[in-house]
Amino acid sequence: MTRQEEMEARLREALDPVHLEVINESHMHSVPRGSETHFKVVVASARFEGKSRIERHRAVQRALDDAFRAGLHALTITAFSPAEWQTDPSVQPSPPCLGGSKADASKG
Numbered sequence: 001m002t003r004q005e006e007m008e009a010r011l012r013e014a015l016d017p018v019h020l021e022v023i024n025e026s027h028m029h030s031v032p033r034g035s036e037t038h039f040k041v042v043v044a045s046a047r048f049e050g051k052s053r054i055e056r057h058r059a060v061q062r063a064l065d066d067a068f069r070a071g072l073h074a075l076t077i078t079a080f081s082p083a084e085w086q087t088d089p090s091v092q093p094s095p096p097c098l099g100g101s102k103a104d105a106s107k108g
Contacts, residue, residue, distance in 0.1 A: 004039070007067055011043060014063035018082045019044040025076075025094055037073040040094055044085035053079070 001009075008022045021042040041060055048056045056079035064072065078091050 003067060003070070003072065007039065007041070007064055007072075010063045010067070011041065011060065015043060015045040015047050015059065017043045017045045019080070019085055019089070037071060038097075039072065039074070040076040040078075042078045042080075042091050044080040044082050044089075046082055048079055048081045049083075051081075 004022050004024050008020065011017065011020055011022065019042070021040075023040040023042070024038070025040050026038045043060065047059065051059070057077050060077050060079060061068070061075070064075065068075075076094060080089070
């Protein structure tokens, strides 16, 4: 099972989402081909009703605790309640990475 599949399974179990996307964005970063280190999660769950953004993020991070210990390096989280998701499901695109060798390339 890939890290992405494991993350999806853990989030489904912990949050019972009405919508879930786990997107591997590692290819956008200075990591070896095939890496699973940088992800974006878009999730809508009734468990987020009445919760602050930080409480929602903490719930996602708790569900993925094992993945962080196993090498997950970066996680972008967009968390909605079901009503918020139905009203406006827009998600900002991830910015280009400028870390590592990409930062060096942008200087010259």
